[in-house]
Amino acid sequence: MSGALSGLKILDFSALLPGPYATMCLADMGADVLKIASASRPDGMSQPPFLSGNKISAAMAHVGRNKNVMTLNLKDPRSIKIIHQLLEEYDIVVEQFRPGVMSKLRLDYESLKSVNPRLIYCSLTGYGQNGSMRNRAGHDINYIALSGIASYSGKKETGPALMGMQAADLASGANNTIIGILAAVIYRQNFGKGQYIDISMTDGMIAFNAMMGAAYLLDGSDPSVEGHYTNGGALYDYYQTKDRRYVAFGGVEAQFFTAFCQGIGRPDLIAGGIQPQDCEKVKNEVRNILRTKTLEEWKNIFSTLDACFEPVLKLSEALSSQLVKDRGMVVEVPAPDGKTVKQIASPIKFSESLLEYKHIGIPTSEANTKEVIQSLGYTDSEIEEFEKTGLFS
Template sequence: MGALDGVKILDFSTLLPGPYATMLLADLGADVLRVSSPGKVDLVAAWPPFLEEGGVSAPWAWLSRNKRSIFLNLKKDAAVQAVKTLVREYDIVVEQFRPGVMDKLGLGYEALKAVNPRLIYCSLTGYGQTGSMANRAGHDINYLSRSGIVSAAGREAEGPSLYNFQIADVASGAMNTVVSILAALHHRDVTGKGQYADISMTDGVIPFNSMDGACFLAGARPPRREGQQLNGGGIYDFYKTKDGQYMSVGSLEPKFFAQLCVAMEHPEWSDGHILKTDLALVKRIFQEKFLTKTRDEWVELFSGLDACVEPVLTLEEAAADEHNVLRGMWPDVPLPLAPGKTVRQMGCPIKLSDCPPEYRHAGYPAGFHTHEVLKAYGFTEEEIKGISQ
């Protein structure tokens, strides 16, 4: 039995943040029905490579894991009525349109609440439902940029740096969607009432300013690139090795720094006093020292030390890393259209002792369950054809 068995979710989201949130909930047992538009291709569905045996792209197979999928043309009144029919039995709606779009379709919170007062309705957007930028388009890079974080990220001489992952989408939008839904479910268990959740990806990354943000708001100077303890202004940093690879150093606490100094052959610095008197010297010596050995030689040396120093792994290496494998983070998930075949995917990070996540199947093609689902609600073949095209 999954932790969320019996919870039914209608998912109107696209791209990455909403689908990742509902995938986590589906991994934990929720029954997620993804509603797609027959005339609009989700960028994720066209993102290569394409899994011939699965009938979908690799990202779609991942983000649609454990879900069913139907087509509905929400521009048609009959399709809107079909959603209202479904909502009578569903607990949660997740949508990712710009503010006001669902209202114009007749599927906003108030309209669906009238059908099901216990409904939990979550709207996930870049800037939220209110404020001067509520209707502005954006992507992950924009939300990070407007949060204040990027102004202190990267190298002083080079400016902001890009990551190959979507921080605001996943760590902010998706995770806060999951948190809001679980909190609202508990509140409903206590009071019997559903409610509306307004999740902004920009709101979610503002607290990621963390230590620097708290200090600035208490009167400290604004953070600058390579000027803070955690953004390259101290020993906490990446260090290039002899073979062009990198090691990460997170030796902040005195006991870890002391172990680092032993490895760097400067035990006289172990008390940490030099960090206050000549930090620049320490960092320069460490940079020079790391260049004298290969990454793997440093890994071997630090394997016996408790110093918070680890290698920068490629994705290929991380996928083969013993610890990550033992943690179950790379499961082989059945391809539903190819019996006996699997696709390796990134796993669910939520570990529960009594009801761990399950990987029942990878994603089906968009709209695959349209007839199955709508027939179960009494729609005729003609009606289904009319609202799904």
């Protein structure tokens, strides 16, 4: 078997999290990804912890999985010729610089599509390629803030709540990059043309206002914090237990809510539903009930009840859970020293095509630069000259 995306060849100019995560996902599914990196500027993902006996961080080892790496000084005019040669095979480009940077390097879509008209070129940025904010700096929290989502998330007393993961970077940026590229591949197969893809992480977060946004555009009413059944305005919520752990209750449907009320010993609450008239009063009663037992005690009670009631797991518990084992969500990935490193697996399961975990991400000090350059027909003396004069820095 081969990977679902076997035959796709991608040049990856991205750094940090969103772009590298997207190209890792594509590589897991069989795409041939060549990361173009700087040997002199460390990636922002190069932060502790580091693999034992290695110069690569756990994060870089993960998002660099299955990729080859070539170091290249893109400010050196000679790099343009090399990129043009690579485009004879690698006809998909992913880049994550601010708008205009690739144009200054003469590596933008307009410059490169003349080399390969079938080129699919994806630019991933915070605010997109046009508009008043195109050149403004930003990170995950900023994109979420500007989307409107933060305004109705969190608690009345404390305001918007930070998430423990980068929703805009990953759910919006990386996933839309993957979707856009695969859609463009299908278009190219059907019509023979490549194209340019403009992915904005803020656009993606705005699109996530699926329910609240649809309602606002209909009636003009801003959603409020704890005003909807999924954002704290109902019994759908997290609750603390006696041992200061947390449980999650999401039983919106009547049958699940009924099972929940029976589980906590309050069948009298069934008639009021998950969004009772005096919600805050009822919610305080539920909070007090759930604080009377430990997490394990509640798990035992709800183990036989279908109530959308689950424990809030620590990461250590989640990654060692039976569910993760059943679904194969932690895999052993080969490392350069002959050992393996545990990593989170691809969440996509195929019945026919193969998911491969060939190797962890490799540091730039072990890049495949010479091998790639040799494949383009350069001699050893030319490569030595490139090395001496800083082309690979």
